[in-house]
Amino acid sequence: MRRWLPHPILTPTLALIWVLLANSLAPGSILLGLLLGWLIPIFTLRFWPDPAPVRRPLTLLRFLLVVGYDILVANLAVAWLILRGANHIRPAFVEVPLDLRSELGISLLANTISLTPGTVSSWLSPDRRILVVQGLDVADPEALIETIKRRYETPIREVFESC
């Protein structure tokens, strides 16, 4: 099982991506998608040796909704900041101490931070304990760190690193 189907989630995902790329639901393209979804994980096994453990799909769903909502709101905020001009922004770097330990978790968190407008994850310390985040308009660095940890890091930990 482990050998022939190393990534049970990746296979249907790749198949779905193939169907979307082909933009058709014909049996042929679904079959080809499944074939690719089966072969690609086997050939790229050395790149990600461990399957991603996804627990608590409901938390994952809620996390995605929260991120989507934050992207919308922050997008409006950044647009407003740009229109008001550079005199009103308070750019700052903040250091977020990480509780996440897995590579997948940290990269997901960094990507999420960069996706939500107004913050870019800029730098990760070599020991992977501190993520430096650049914020466009930071009123209160402590509050920003607290928000990132509560809204993003906690759910990612629950889904991908819960024991």
Add this chain to the structure above:
Amino acid sequence: MLEITLTVLILIGAIFTFIGSLGLARMPDFYTRLHGPTKATTIGVGSLLIASMIHFSTQEAGLSFHEVLVTLFLFITAPVSAHLLSKAALHLRTRSLSEPPPLVDATDHAGRNSPDSLS
């Protein structure tokens, strides 16, 4: 009705994409400029893609879901490029309005293995 919806979506998309590009010109330093084009465009590109999806699903036979993929690839690649740009700027000590944390400088320029940089 459909026409109006599409028009509104395309206009919203165009406005946000424009504001994103405007940020590139109006913001004062490298890091703040980074925020405009990588971010304000998520709503912009998003609503353009929704418009495209509605248009091609109603105009032609069958549903069009290419756009979902475009969104997916955009959401994967945009943060990575923003991160790399910003990391490179930190390493080069690009002029900045905000003070980069001393930790970054200490680690980047002291060599990877020196123990005091890994506090």
